[in-house]
Amino acid sequence: MNRKFIGLGLFLAVNSAFAQSTSQSSVEVYGVLDVAVVHVENSLSADGNYGSTINGLSATKSTINNGVTAMINGGIQGSRWGVRGSEDLGGGMKAFFLLESGINAQDGVVSNGDASLAANSPKAATVSSNSSLDGQLFNRQAFVGLSDSRLGSIAFGRTYNPIYDIVAGYDPVQQAQTFSAMGASSTIGGGGGISEDTRLDNSVRYTNRFGPVNVTALYKFGGVAGNNSAQSGYALNLGYEEGPFGIQGAYEAFTDAIKASTSTVAGSINETNYNTTAFFIAAKYIFGQATVRGGYESYTLKKPSDSFSTLGVSSLFGYTIGNATSASANFSTADQTTDVWFFGGDYNFTPALNLAIGFYDQNPKASGDGKQLDGNIYTYSALLDYHFSKRTDVYAGWMYSSYKGADYTAPFAIDNSNNYVAGIGMRTKF
Secondary structure (H helix, E strand, C coil): CCHHHHHHHHHHHHHHHHCCCCCCCCEEEEEEEEEEEEEECCCCCCCCCCCCCCCCCCCCCCCCCCCCCEEEEEECCCCCEEEEEEEEEECCCEEEEEEEEEECHHHCCEEEEHHHHHHHCCCCCCCCCCCCCCCCCCCHHHHHHHHEECCCCEEEEEEEEHHHHHHHCCCCCCCCCCCCHHHHCHHHCCCCCCCHHEEEEEEEEEEEEEECEEEEEECCCCCCCCCCCCEEEEEEEEEEEEEEEEEEEEEEEEEEEEEEECCCCCCCCCEEEEEEEEEEEEEEEEECCCCEEEEEEEEECCCCCCHHHHCCCCCCCCCECCCCCCCCCCCCCCCEEEEEEEEEEEEECCCEEEEEEEEEEEEEEECCCCCCCCCCEEEEEEEEEEEEECCCCEEEEEEEEEEEEEHEECECCCCCCCCEEEEEEEEEEE
């Protein structure tokens, strides 16, 4: 880790010599720092490794009766810093790159969901969850590409899932990491059923705009010897935005997607292998100072095309996979589908003061074998945001979730049928 940060220091030192922009090229350092103090009604202790520190959507499937007040990372946006640049190649063509690292501003560590899982194996003591931010130096994005004023752009590396981009513009409550259901859960807020697929390694992503119409096509390479389809996938996005109206749709399918969880062995993690499909559509309309937003998502988890052991993975991000050779590493039950509905909007009382409200319904559907039962998570959110400037704002947020139906009673132990998180925070950008 020391070598990583020494290398990073050298990287920044070298780039600072070229930080001045010219008409041909530019390089800049940028970032977001967002810290809040919140209270969660039912929660384990806060975890400084986990990207959002707490989880206001969890803790109702177990006997957790304690409230937690904590300083957290990212009431609205996860804190981050990055380096981006471009070079004018002439004729309307540019080369570009971006490196972006998610950090936990309250304690300065790199966001690491797997570290939170490993620390809670075999017994949970703090908040933990699977994530696409797992301690990588540039865990949010890392890509290089070419763009053309007519032909569009193509990027190679670690890029966003198109669903994540749609949520950023169409979630009623700013995709707020702590106060929006879609911001708090990457499973529904960008991953299409698997949080780790919010950001996609080894991907090539094409984007273009034709007047009001935008298109995105992404392909993820698997890199598995002798099996080109293993751990691969694709995603497509088509949208229209003109004047006050916008609509976006996306479809994706991934093979052998991997989801992390806690393990029975201390210091390790478990993984489960799935095939996944997801469909997402959202729309918005602007009425003067008000914007209405809403949409629908449906994702399905399926049996994987390849067994976990054949993928040849025994560790991930420095953590041993405890069930790498076990049958439990492969999802083996009937398909499990979850539908998500969301609706809400925001209003600008002044150019500086905005109020956003939203309603979310996560609806797991009963599977053919009864392993997943029907249920609903109803979430209500509100966020009041005041901007001192374009760079700096303060906010107050609230999110309340109610758990209903068979999927949130038997066969699970349940002690709390609802949960809420409330807090205040500050964000600045540079």
